[in-house]
Amino acid sequence: MSSKRKVCIIGAGPCGMTALFHFDQISDPSTEVVCFEKSDTWLGLWNFTWMTGTDEFGELCHGGMYKHLWSNGPKEGLEYPDYTFDDHYGKAIPSFPPRRVLRDYMEGRLVKKSKSDLKRYIKWNTVVRYVTYNQKSDVFTVTAEDLKTGRTFENKFTHVIVATGIFNNPNKPTFDGIETFPGRTIHSHDFRDAAQFKGQRVLVVGASYSAEDVALQCLKFGAKSIVTSYRSKPMNFKWPSGIEERPLIKKIDGKMINFIDGSSAEVDSIILCTGYKYSFPCLEDNLRLVSTLSVYPAGLYKGSLWLNDGNRKLFYMGTQDQYFSFTMFDAQGLWICRYITGTLPNEPKNIEEMKKEEQKWVQRRKNVKDCHDDIDIQADFIKDLSDGTGYHPDAPNAVELFHKWEHDKMANIVTYRDQPFKSVFSGTMAAQHKPWFQDFDDSIDSFVN
Ligand code: NA7
Numbered sequence: 001m002s003s004k005r006k007v008c009i010i011g012a013g014p015c016g017m018t019a020l021f022h023f024d025q026i027s028d029p030s031t032e033v034v035c036f037e038k039s040d041t042w043l044g045l046w047n048f049t050w051m052t053g054t055d056e057f058g059e060l061c062h063g064g065m066y067k068h069l070w071s072n073g074p075k076e077g078l079e080y081p082d083y084t085f086d087d088h089y090g091k092a093i094p095s096f097p098p099r100r101v102l103r104d105y106m107e108g109r110l111v112k113k114s115k116s117d118l119k120r121y122i123k124w125n126t127v128v129r130y131v132t133y134n135q136k137s138d139v140f141t142v143t144a145e146d147l148k149t150g151r152t153f154e155n156k157f158t159h160v161i162v163a164t165g166i167f168n169n170p171n172k173p174t175f176d177g178i179e180t181f182p183g184r185t186i187h188s189h190d191f192r193d194a195a196q197f198k199g200q201r202v203l204v205v206g207a208s209y210s211a212e213d214v215a216l217q218c219l220k221f222g223a224k225s226i227v228t229s230y231r232s233k234p235m236n237f238k239w240p241s242g243i244e245e246r247p248l249i250k251k252i253d254g255k256m257i258n259f260i261d262g263s264s265a266e267v268d269s270i271i272l273c274t275g276y277k278y279s280f281p282c283l284e285d286n287l288r289l290v291s292t293l294s295v296y297p298a299g300l301y302k303g304s305l306w307l308n309d310g311n312r313k314l315f316y317m318g319t320q321d322q323y324f325s326f327t328m329f330d331a332q333g334l335w336i337c338r339y340i341t342g343t344l345p346n347e348p349k350n351i352e353e354m355k356k357e358e359q360k361w362v363q364r365r366k367n368v369k370d371c372h373d374d375i376d377i378q379a380d381f382i383k384d385l386s387d388g389t390g391y392h393p394d395a396p397n398a399v400e401l402f403h404k405w406e407h408d409k410m411a412n413i414v415t416y417r418d419q420p421f422k423s424v425f426s427g428t429m430a431a432q433h434k435p436w437f438q439d440f441d442d443s444i445d446s447f448v449n
Helices: 014-026 085-089 099-112 209-220 325-340 351-366 371-389 395-411 444-448
Strands: 005-010 031-036 126-134 139-146 151-157 159-162 184-187 201-205 225-229 243-246 249-253 256-259 264-266 269-272 314-316
Touching: 005 014, 005 126, 005 139, 005 151, 014 031, 014 099, 014 325, 031 126, 085 099, 099 444, 139 159, 201 209, 201 264, 209 225, 209 243, 225 256, 314 325, 325 371, 325 395, 351 371, 371 395
Parallel strands: 005 031, 005 159, 159 314, 184 269, 201 225, 201 269, 225 243
Antiparallel strands: 126 139, 139 151, 249 256, 256 264
16 A cells, blocks of 8 residues: 555545545545445435335435434534534524424535535445454455445555444334234334324333434324333423323233333334444444443544554544534544544554543543533533644533523423524524424425525
8 A cells, every 4th residue: 555544434424524524624635535425415314214124225224314303402502613504594593403404504514615525535325344454554444335336345444434323223122012012113213204103192112312302293293192111210301291201111912001110001103212222333343332322432532543453543433422413523523634644733642541541531421420411521522622623612612502401301391492592603692483393394494584
């Protein structure tokens, strides 16, 4: 291989695209970048498909996006400092946009703020099958398949960035009697349209973001009733009439769900909102991150650089549970790009120092008491990434928005999306909007105008 750096980005979702964006900004002549993307478009999860299970190529459907998804966090907490929502839409818009509005915003930045056409770096419909690293030659071999031609090929790279996401491999627990349940049972990864549950009594299993939103969506789109079932602790929101919480399932008997507190409920459908398992099947064992969902998964210096096999040329993006999401990916993409191109001041040379630093964060994460502590960790993580890169210093300030947002949710889970927030970058206060629960039009035009 020549002395040029050759960087492989796996995945053109919001993470992979911010890495690409920053490489394009820096335009380092000795760094070549290639991005392999399994689908035919960018921004990953933020695309909607009707398909579930496998796609048109027989590949596993990656994303679990559903129709009518509106952001569950304030847009002011995931804004790009160099391209605000004001910059894109030219005016104040409300704080909790539908999927299309967010996708359009991200695309706007990629198109309008890039130095060149970012699509030229991307190999579409190309799935990475395997990545190996050879210590002797200090080179990664990436085996990929062009899904359209069926041709498999190998390319050599000096660096690899894994940006394939963490919400694609559903965690599917089983329950006594579930095999004989006569209704429909799906995981939230396959949930596409709440309208399909109109008139039904629905059991939602889980007590986190998907459970909360799927339950509300089903109610909004006309489900008769929703029972949610928690394992560790209830969500404890002030639920509207039609939604109630129960503890874990003990046994399913026909349509009757029996819970461990002795109560029962008859339901027509079950939606498992039981989260995801981290899955990076295309990496060889010693390169593969194994973790449960966390705001600071272990094994990554600066939450990004793979430490476990010592080569320090493999990076993971977006493996953190997310509050700041796009902003965090952006700060991370910039850090990775600057690290690879050798333009970061003061980075430790010694891997032991890096491991010590990583352990500080992992220990801090172990001691969190609640979501507010996780939010603080993520704000500090962004600050930590930004210190060497000069990323916008106001980015971590959105932390206060997230604390307020958590309180808004506890105050009223139906109306929290109607609250306006102020951008930490533009200072613009969000516009008001028709209440989310009554708004069935998630077109860009309706939302923005
Ligand atoms: P999460 O946040 O990982 O939550 C998964 C939920 O599923 C959580 O409440 C778990 O309970 C519950 N769970 C997992 N296994 C079981 C079993 N066996 N029985 C009952 N309940 C179970 O995933 P989400 O899909 O909600 O959210 C993913 C991301 O989407 C989120 O971070 C946002 O960024 C958007 P536990 O609390 O572990 O007992």
